[in-house]
Amino acid sequence: MLIKIGRPNDVKSSEITPQSVFMDRRRFMMAAAAGVGLASVSLPGGAPAAKFEGVVKGPFGTDEEQTPFEDVTRYNNFYELGTGKGDPARNAAGLKTRPWSIAVGGQVAKPGTYDFDDLVKPHMLEERVYRLRCVEAWSMVVPWVGFPLGDVIKRLEPTSKARYVAFQTLHDPEQMPGQRRAVIEWPYVEGLRLDEAMHPLAILAVGMYGEMMPNQNGAPIRLVVPWKYGFKSIKSIVRMDLVEHMPPTAWNKQAPREYGFYSNVNPTVDHPRWSQRTERRIGEFLRRETLMFNGYAEEVASLYAGMDLAKNY
Ligand SMILES: Nc1nc2c(c(=O)[nH]1)N[C@H]1C(S)=C(S)[C@@H](COP(=O)(O)O)O[C@H]1N2
Numbered sequence: 001m002l003i004k005i006g007r008p009n010d011v012k013s014s015e016i017t018p019q020s021v022f023m024d025r026r027r028f029m030m031a032a033a034a035g036v037g038l039a040s041v042s043l044p045g046g047a048p049a050a051k052f053e054g055v056v057k058g059p060f061g062t063d064e065e066q067t068p069f070e071d072v073t074r075y076n077n078f079y080e081l082g083t084g085k086g087d088p089a090r091n092a093a094g095l096k097t098r099p100w101s102i103a104v105g106g107q108v109a110k111p112g113t114y115d116f117d118d119l120v121k122p123h124m125l126e127e128r129v130y131r132l133r134c135v136e137a138w139s140m141v142v143p144w145v146g147f148p149l150g151d152v153i154k155r156l157e158p159t160s161k162a163r164y165v166a167f168q169t170l171h172d173p174e175q176m177p178g179q180r181r182a183v184i185e186w187p188y189v190e191g192l193r194l195d196e197a198m199h200p201l202a203i204l205a206v207g208m209y210g211e212m213m214p215n216q217n218g219a220p221i222r223l224v225v226p227w228k229y230g231f232k233s234i235k236s237i238v239r240m241d242l243v244e245h246m247p248p249t250a251w252n253k254q255a256p257r258e259y260g261f262y263s264n265v266n267p268t269v270d271h272p273r274w275s276q277r278t279e280r281r282i283g284e285f286l287r288r289e290t291l292m293f294n295g296y297a298e299e300v301a302s303l304y305a306g307m308d309l310a311k312n313y
């Protein structure tokens with residue numbers, strides 16, 4: 001059983017991804033070496049692992065205790081790789097993350113299909129230690145490696161009509177066995193208002209714990225929006241559109257009364273089927289109070305000034 005909370009163990013990404021995928025990651029790291037430095041370290045099992053080195057610490061990081069790598073990579077939500085919390089790690093191997101491209105369209109001066117390596121340059125990368133709070137009331141603290149989403153959006157030059165950003169995950173049932181069943185409508189889609197997307201807290205992440213993003217966590221590139229429930233942080237992104245109107249989102253389509261477009265972490269607005277007042281930090285025994293905007297109120301509350309957050313849940 002891969003569902004395992006709390007106890008770290010020795011399995012590293014070199015063992016839970018097949019060698020070919022691991023080697024692809026290694027190549028990216030080699031290419032990255034010039035920009036941010038690269039160290040080869042030896043893992044307990046003796047397998048070499050390439051790590052990002054010299055990635056600068058970005059702003060907003062928390063110094064709370066980090067959730068063990070082993071938990072964050074074995075207790076996942078990634079329906080494309082199965083609905084059980086242990087399924088994504090088990091099914092991660094089939095996902096091919098190189099080559100990878102991201103199509104950009106809609107209200108931008110520079111639409112097109114960008115290769116991952118043209119979009120993501122090693123010198124852009126920084127480490128951000130963020131809390132992530134799942135709508136199912138568990139949470140974790142993860143050192144992501146990524147860059148502000150806003151930096152990429154600026155490079156694409158949004159037109160004056162752009163008001164939202166829509167994202168899409170890869171749709172390929174061959175690689176993602178969870179997509180062989182219509183548990184939700186595929187592909188997984190998400191969206192942000194443009195000012196949310198431009199907020200410096202919102203990042204696109206390509207790694208964590210100094211390593212390339214493990215497949216089960218959304219390789220090669222995923223969103224991380226730490227003041228919103230985890231499901232807004234869409235994984236394995238293949239498409240981004242700047243749009244005029246509020247785009248559909250996967251969980252809102254599935255259960256609109258339960259999941260709104262905004263989905264800001266808010267302990268005062270309960271999910272129709274459970275309270276959002278407390279959460280369980282993975283690896284901890286006692287529950288914690290959930291904080292408004294997941295503890296990022298000082299940074300983001302002004303984005304929602306004047307809005308009724310019980311209505312705009
Ligand atoms: N494409 C896609 N993205 C997704 C999901 C998913 O099922 N598919 N699950 C979401 C949910 S509900 C959560 S809590 C986080 C979990 O991220 P983690 O597995 O890295 O902890 O990913 C989010 N992104």
Ligand SMILES: [Mo]
Pocket residue numbers: 077134135136229230231
């Ligand atoms: Mo979630």
